[in-house]
Amino acid sequence: MTVSSRAVTTAVLSAGVAAAAYAGTLYLTAVAAVLVLLLAVGWVSLLRLPARGGPTLVIALTGLGGVAVAWATPDEPVLRYLPLVIAMGLVLAFLSEMLRRGGRTRLVESVSGTVTGVVVAVACAGWVAAGRSEAGAALVVTSAVGLAVASAVSALPIAARWAGSLVGVALAGAAGAGTAFAVPTIEPVTGLVAGAVGGLVVASLRLLFEQQPALSRRRAGIAALAVPVAVAGMMVFVVGRVVQG
Numbered sequence: 001m002t003v004s005s006r007a008v009t010t011a012v013l014s015a016g017v018a019a020a021a022y023a024g025t026l027y028l029t030a031v032a033a034v035l036v037l038l039l040a041v042g043w044v045s046l047l048r049l050p051a052r053g054g055p056t057l058v059i060a061l062t063g064l065g066g067v068a069v070a071w072a073t074p075d076e077p078v079l080r081y082l083p084l085v086i087a088m089g090l091v092l093a094f095l096s097e098m099l100r101r102g103g104r105t106r107l108v109e110s111v112s113g114t115v116t117g118v119v120v121a122v123a124c125a126g127w128v129a130a131g132r133s134e135a136g137a138a139l140v141v142t143s144a145v146g147l148a149v150a151s152a153v154s155a156l157p158i159a160a161r162w163a164g165s166l167v168g169v170a171l172a173g174a175a176g177a178g179t180a181f182a183v184p185t186i187e188p189v190t191g192l193v194a195g196a197v198g199g200l201v202v203a204s205l206r207l208l209f210e211q212q213p214a215l216s217r218r219r220a221g222i223a224a225l226a227v228p229v230a231v232a233g234m235m236v237f238v239v240g241r242v243v244q245g
Contacts (some may be wrong), residue, residue: 007155007226010202013150021140021224024027028131028140029071032124035230036063039124042223045163050106054096055114062089063121070128079237080128082122089118120227126234133240139194143236146176146195147229150202164204168239172199194239201232 013035013193020027044052049167070078093114099109131140150172154165176195180188190234 004190005240006204006221007151009225010048010228011085011148011155011224012197014151017127017229018141018144018148021127021137021144021230025071025128025131027127029067032062032067032070032127032233033231035124035127036067036121036228037061039117039121039223039230042219042221043113043120044225045217045219047113047116049110050097051100054100055093055110055117058089058092058096058114059117059121062086062092062118063124065089066122066125067128070132071187075146075167078093078132079125082125086118089122090115093118104198109204123234124230126237127230128233130182130233130237130240133237136179139236139240142176142179142186142191143182143198143232143239145179146172146191147198147232149175149195150199151228154202154206165206166191167202168206169199171194172196172202175206184188190240194236197239198228198232201235202228205231215222 017031020031037060040056041051041061043059044055049055062085065088066082068151069081069085073079073081093111097111100110116129127140129138130143133139147173153168173192173196176198177192178190179195180186180191195230207223209224
């Protein structure tokens, strides 16, 4: 999977998040669950971990648990049980290693990689929490649009990678602010910040993955295209809380 194809697919996923936000919380929850599964399927290949089955199952269960908690918690704060979900994920990560056969080679790498995957997967719950916040769908849409624009820019053949990243962040912020003018209940400043944050996530991960040889594998590519959208979910929720008050 090439850099351009991953970037375009990430932009499509971001657009899917925006569409689901306007369709309703249940649809947004379903999209967040799909993001978790995409991460779980390819995370082991992306980090080249020594075991596949255990970490994949742990990441999937924990991520889906986080999304379910964000959807089912009846009132604010909707993420109050998320630390418990993460704690259970850590327990499952260690249990997975205890049940692993074959000498448990690269034990520390396997545990740390699984725990990192748990954190990234749980971040998908941020989209559901943002959709249930005061700004609601408007916050999710402005953020997702900025994320999609930044992903699309990263697919362009710009010679200097740092220049491309800066352009992506600037256009993502502008797209977020522009979208805020078109949707109710959100200020352009909030849209600007949310869009720029999405752009920063895409730019950072682009530079991180650029030299990653594992991305030639299909499963690793699947996880890589979902990571920016997943991480942005929790960051967007935090931006909404800080900026919106």
